[in-house]
Amino acid sequence: MQQKAGGEEVRAGYFGPYGGRYVPETLIHALEELEEAYERYRTDPEFVEELDSLSRDFVGRPTPLMFAARLTRAWGGANVWFKREDLAHTGAHKINNALGQILLADRMGKRRIIAETGAGQHGVATATVAAMYGKECVVYMGEKDTVRQRLNVVRMELLGAKVAPVGSGSKTLKDAVNEAIRDWVTNVEDTHYIIGSVVGPAPYPRIVRDFQAVIGREIEVQSRERFGSDPDAIVACVGAGSNAIGAFYPFIGRENVRLIGVEAGGRGLASGEHGASLAEGRLGVLHGAKSYVLQTGDGQVREAHSVSAGLDYPATGPEHAYLKDEGLAEYVSATDEEALAAFELCSRAEGIIPALETAHAIHYAEKVAKELGPGKNLVVNLSGRGDKDVEEAAKALAERDGR
């Protein structure tokens, strides 16, 4: 099965051997309906205009490409640029996808919206757009995450969403997805499920990627404006992988641009407690798609671990699996400790408190900047801001420093 370098699907719903639609029969009709709606509206001038104007006026796009002068100097390597998705409304790239999908849901006549969330950023983004469009909204969130991301729970509730804590399984993102799918199976007639990343059954990975690709398109234009060429490398964190695929997408297959995804190394890959499914997972089927999955020999899905609630997901989007296999992107990992150090460093050096997810990318960016050397240009996708993480980070830092 060949696929051209731009990542377009040849066999519908698949990226090479990854992807597909492994869901209960009840949902097939809804997925077909979504696919049809997307095909119809993605080029519809009115739809595009509505998405563009809201992206500009509501989300605040384009987000800046900022020169990170102090990190560039500190690391002594390539010029470091931050793509400031943390400045998008609600504080992360998640809003790009939520906005695109609410427009689709509205046109499909769905009155009710459901979503899953790990760190809460996707939940907040979904609650936000649901409020704007006057839809009922339920967000599933692992019990563990409702505690570690309390601030975002409050935000979602303020926005009028109902947060449904999920107490089954690992009580984190994986189980929130299961529960959202169960809700969707039950209420499929009037409900649209806004999946938060490039995972799930087809056509979601493609739809979410397309809505996030605005990041990469802006990087392309802004790079030309600011330094007159494509970046030499783009670094982004990868949990399920939507901010990374969004930043990478326009550059896939361009040999002059290294694309580097940073997974959650947790307590180290050797410890088994991490979220690095591309590095340590095996091909499997989870949440409707075939991809790399952290699992036991018997096919039971393992719990992922990360200091960042947004990265502890035991699988990765199928397109990333494909990019890895084809050598079109590189995938590495950063540990909890490394991410925490980068979290502190970025806050102090640049005056930006990044999300803990993003801090994984920042950690690895140092290495890449040094490899590339002075005069080259490196873009780090600053996927989200760290307000939600300050309590967790403070706790972890205090523990690290023995306070």
Next chain:
Amino acid sequence: MDGSGKIREAFRKGRTALIPYLTAGFPTLEGAREVGEAYVEAGADIVEIGVPFSDPLADGPVIQGTTARAIEEGANLDYCLDLARGLSSRVPVVFLIYYNVIFARGVGRFLEEAADAGVAGLVVPDLPVDEFGDFGRLAAERGVAVCPLAAPTSTDERLEKIGRVATGFVYCVSVAGVTGERERLPEGALALLRRVKAKSGGAPVALGFGISSAEAAAEAASEADGVIIGSRLMRLVEEGGARVAGEWLRGVREALAPERAGAGD
């Protein structure tokens, strides 16, 4: 006799086939064997064994709870195959199994082991017909039947496709939703059964998801070739053990006993 033959036979008794479900390894590894025995004694025509999976997204809270417990008890695939082997000489056994468990074992190897353990058929809730690929053919080669799901949201076109691949029975989902007890037979279930049967290409049609009383089972029997009962039984096992579940099942058996003209062919 291959799996298809065993399943057809089970439906050819002139009455609605009774298909109780059990989660392998629940309440314990040994306890699940007792549940299987109790089902056979109560007159089960087919026993559906749920292979525990960490992320059973088609299942409601009761069965989710039992599968989580079973995994803790150590119910792995080898155990499930062994459980099937113990029952399959007395009653046809069907596995309810999520695709990743099959995939992790290797499709070919899994089918071989399943056939060897006497597993007659497979229900794979997250493998819709579009994703079958070679699966149906490989299963047929090993003599294991496939029992695809049909849902209230399935179009006629899809029901035809489902009917074409069904070498066991068609598992008709009574309502858009997950497994779980429901007070009565969902409205529209009988009409759905008629639709599914018209397109099943002669494969028997069993109704599942939410059948939790003898009355509902009897009502379903006016159209269904078989009824599948899961959550209610698992709750009974949890509360009272295998014997209580078996006794309750016997009551359902009695409610379904009257011969029905033309059943099963």
